[in-house]
Amino acid sequence: MIISMFLSHLVGDYVLQWDSLAMWKARAMSGIIAHCLVVAAVTFLFAMPFGGNWWQIALMISIGHFIIDAVQLPITSRPSPPGMFALARFTADQVAHALVILGALYWGGYLNFGNMAAYTMAEIRAMPQLVYIFGYTCLAMPAWVMLEFIIYGLVKGSAPDFSRATNKYVGSMERWLIMTCVLLGQYLLVPLVAAPRFLFERPRINDADTREMNLYIAKLLASIMLAVTLGLVLRRLVP
Numbered sequence: 001m002i003i004s005m006f007l008s009h010l011v012g013d014y015v016l017q018w019d020s021l022a023m024w025k026a027r028a029m030s031g032i033i034a035h036c037l038v039v040a041a042v043t044f045l046f047a048m049p050f051g052g053n054w055w056q057i058a059l060m061i062s063i064g065h066f067i068i069d070a071v072q073l074p075i076t077s078r079p080s081p082p083g084m085f086a087l088a089r090f091t092a093d094q095v096a097h098a099l100v101i102l103g104a105l106y107w108g109g110y111l112n113f114g115n116m117a118a119y120t121m122a123e124i125r126a127m128p129q130l131v132y133i134f135g136y137t138c139l140a141m142p143a144w145v146m147l148e149f150i151i152y153g154l155v156k157g158s159a160p161d162f163s164r165a166t167n168k169y170v171g172s173m174e175r176w177l178i179m180t181c182v183l184l185g186q187y188l189l190v191p192l193v194a195a196p197r198f199l200f201e202r203p204r205i206n207d208a209d210t211r212e213m214n215l216y217i218a219k220l221l222a223s224i225m226l227a228v229t230l231g232l233v234l235r236r237l238v239p
Contacts (some may be wrong), residue, residue, distance in 0.1 A: 001050045001110040003123050005061065005101050007134045008046035013065075013097070013139040019162070025069065026076040036066040050110075057108040064100030068093065078158035087153025089189035090146075121237075128238045134235050139175040143226055144168045151219045156211065170197060177229040180230025194224050 016038050024031030040062035047058040080086045103113040124131050148160035181189040
């Protein structure tokens with residue numbers, strides 16, 4: 001259930017949080033309620049196959065998600081301060097969600113913090129298909145959002161400008177292909193997968209200033225590194 005609950009978080013908090021819903025959620029409590037209803041539906045759906053006290057665990061995670069998002073409304077409804085504040089807030093938000101999920105799983109008896117690695121490895125061996133689904137889901141919208149926050153925060157020192165992002169779907173497919181090449185052991189194909197986007201977007205890069213060029217290169221390299229790293233991890237962990 002550990003992998004399933006974290007997968008439900010990725011699906012509910014990223015994949016099913018489209019742009020208009022994200023903007024609504026950042027401005028109004030009604031948007032947060034709508035978003036959390038989506039998260040709750042996904043969480044209950046992913047917890048249902050495990051039986052037992054699954055609905056109590058799903059309810060705890062859903063309520064915790066609502067509280068975490070609601071507390072941030074006074075911050076997200078205002079313009080983000082300069083510097084790395086947006087990255088720090090995003091990191092704290094994700095850590096809080098992870099702690100809620102882990103706490104609910106511990107309460108439900110699906111996790112023992114003293115033997116967490118063994119519990120996780122047992123799930124990986126029992127449900128390898130779910131691990132692959134988790135990996136590919138992670139490289140889609142979750143990876144795009146995380147990379148935007150991290151790169152903008154570290155390179156530009158500001159909140160990400162999602163309105164200027166034009167290649168989020170192309171980037172997701174690129175990461176999927178790269179991880180697939182790594183999983184199949186075809187490491188020499190990785191540069192061939194990564195090269196086309198850089199070549200097609202090169203004219204736009206040449207016209208950009210130095211800061212924008214650095215931002216683009218940093219996001220491209222980070223995206224490739226993430227896909228390669230996750231592919232290597234899955235190749236090693238999944239039997």
